[in-house]
Amino acid sequence: MTTTQDLPPQSLLSTVALAAAVLVAGLQAGTYFTWSTGVMPGLARVDDRTFVGALQQINVAIVNPLFVATFVGAPVLAAAVAVLGGPQARPWAIAATALAVGTVAITVAGNIPLNDALEAAGRVDAIQDLAAVRADFESRWVLLNAARTLTTAGALALLGIAALRTS
Template identity: 30%
Template sequence: MIDFFDVSLIFSTLLCSLVAGFLFSYAIVVMPGIRNLDDRNFIKAFQVTDRIIQDNHPLFLFVWLGSVVALIACAVDGFDKLHGLDFVILLLAAVGYIMGVQLPTIFFHLPLNNKLQKIDVDNVSDDNVKVARLEFEKPWNRSNKIRAAMAVGVSFLLMFVALRQ
């Protein structure tokens, strides 16, 4: 019989996997694609895509925040339902997701994104645009690759737990 734990595990796996796919897509498609643009157009392209997120797109918010809620609910309920290795793996997935995906987003990516959003690329010097890109692109990409790997790893762990139920 399907219970709350089963539903929260299914939703955790689905939503965390969607976040993993989103981060993975940025790592292998979006950022490498816009890397070939000149500095002004690179910043404009990132601003436009990031603006959709920052304007609280409802489906994006549902997936992003829902993944956290579902995973925490799953881990809390899993405390009573799982034992041994299964619970350790679920706990590792929850901690890894919070520490490796959500916290870097809050404390690293959002400040970088917000700083880039404030640049009026049409009204600043070429040097300022170049500096802004240099301060943003490599650190953001490096950290996003780590976030993507962590999110993929969490999805794998959740699938492992689900298959063992």
């Protein structure tokens, strides 16, 4: 059995990068999957005031060090595996990096502007037409989140294949 003490420093570094990349990709995929399968379907059942108010609060709370670390870390760690990993892992890690970067692009170009527009609508008790604010947000945000769920799950699967190829 090979232990971490038996690995050369470069191999140890690539192993740690791969383990971290898989972990972070899993956390990201789980986050978006949970939103797709639980949070948004649950919020779809509430009135407009509750929907808008809840999402305004969640959008503030989600910008925290743990989420940001996984959001930024997923593409960075996948890229590290592409650079540090062996030839068996490299193509899978490159593809995972592309999907992780895609997740960032979807978020920055799609979800964040929708979140910003929801915030710009103002305090929930001052919004004149809550139904219109919700309608402008909900279906597009749900679709974009479904895309992020697919890209992050794909990145996780590809990193899993990379791990299997290096074992």
